[in-house]
Ligand SMILES: Nc1ncnc2c1ncn2[C@@H]1O[C@H](COP(=O)(O)OP(=O)(O)OP(=O)(O)O)[C@@H](O)[C@H]1O
């Protein structure tokens with residue numbers, strides 16, 4: 001289970017998250033939507049402590065961190081080990097082959113042997129439809145391929161929860177569809193996922209839970225079909241209207 | 247005449263290499279301080295860098311030559327030259343490296359952290375290799391510049407190439423050819439180094455161009 005309790009974060013006195021509570025059950029997929037500046041990325045980045053929250057609690061599996069009290073590096077790494085993150089701009093390591101991108105973190109973070117890590121990497125790349133890409137460098141791969149490599153890189157560390165921050169926003173729609181397909185398969189296999197997205201089809205058809213954020217808070221949460229069909233908050237209504245217009 | 251120039255070459259190369267090594271070693275802690283995010287360390291490093299760069303090298307060499315004593319013994323001319331050129335190089339190289347590090351995108355840091363890398367691992371495996379590629383052309387250009395600047399050591403009596411050529415010119419009254427010869431040696435060393443560096447750079451950027 002992933003649980004965020006009363007999470008707050010400000011940047012230079014400017015509150016970006018205010019008392020956010022969110023629970024994500026094991027094996028479910030949660031879509032996080034809302035207008036630009038709502039705090040979606042910040043919430044995601046607080047979950048793996050890329051941003052340090054000012055207050056609140058983050059609990060992932062058996063690891064819990066209270067932002068107000070001190071925590072050790074060891075606790076920080078333990079929490080990060082439970083999460084995998086996929087970014088809008090992939091952020092593959094450009095100076096390493098695709099294979100090494102997926103292998104190196106396994107060696108460094110899990111202490112896997114090279115052979116073991118390569119075996120796992122090959123397995124994951126094959127699952128992403130990229131079995132023959134291991135020897136390439138990332139810049140020789142298309143955007144859709146790069147994003148699937150990034151997913152493989154994160155999965156290779158066996159995270160408990162995968163955090164996606166607009167994974168298809170930098171991609172052409174048809175290429176984005178390939179990535180969404182992979183994510184859908186992951187969901188079907190029972191991976192716990194939190195996905196910031198503007199892909200309403202994905203949110204409606206794949207996600208069990210829809211979370212709508214605005215102005216640093218969650219304004220609505222529940223079954224995606226219900227919320228999309230009958231949003232109760234006026235801001236949800238106008239946001240959905242704006243997104244579906246596009 | 248050829249002999250005069252040739253006998254100076256080892257010291258020219260020696261001063262250059264030693265100063266480059268010292269400069270590289272000095273640049274790293276300066277770089278670490280400027281990137282540490284700690285205001286005091288940043289301020290300290292900035293001051294050291296600006297101080298070192300703000301004074302002509304020849305003045306530093308005289309300061310170290312006349313000012314630094316080891317016990318009762320004065321620093322040798324060679325020692326003063328290497329120390330002075332090395333420290334100044336450290337300041338310039340720190341700036342070159344800082345520019346290279348800031349050219350690595352924030353996404354690289356984030357990806358490494360999100361994967362759970364320690365900051366040491368992040369620097370060793372992700373940031374430094376990428377920054378090094380960016381820094382290499384500037385680094386070699388600086389090294390070639392340093393080769394030429396090593397001639398300043400002649401002012402404090404280091405018997406490198408220019409010192410030898412000057413001696414020869416004074417004693418024989420024949421200056422032009424010996425200095426042309428010295429010029430040829432500088433070119434003979436610096437041009438191939440420049441070409442090699444461009445080759446390496448092209449090969450690396452062919453692979454990782456974004
Ligand atoms: N590192 C930062 N420093 C200062 N302000 C920040 C920082 N990161 C985010 N913000 C601010 O926090 C607010 C929320 O940003 P966030 O990126 O979480 O929004 P978002 O919901 O992900 O928006 P988008 O859909 O545009 O990605 C914005 O006003 C943003 O300007």
Ligand SMILES: [Mg+2]
Nearest residue numbers: 040041042165
């Ligand atoms: Mg965002």
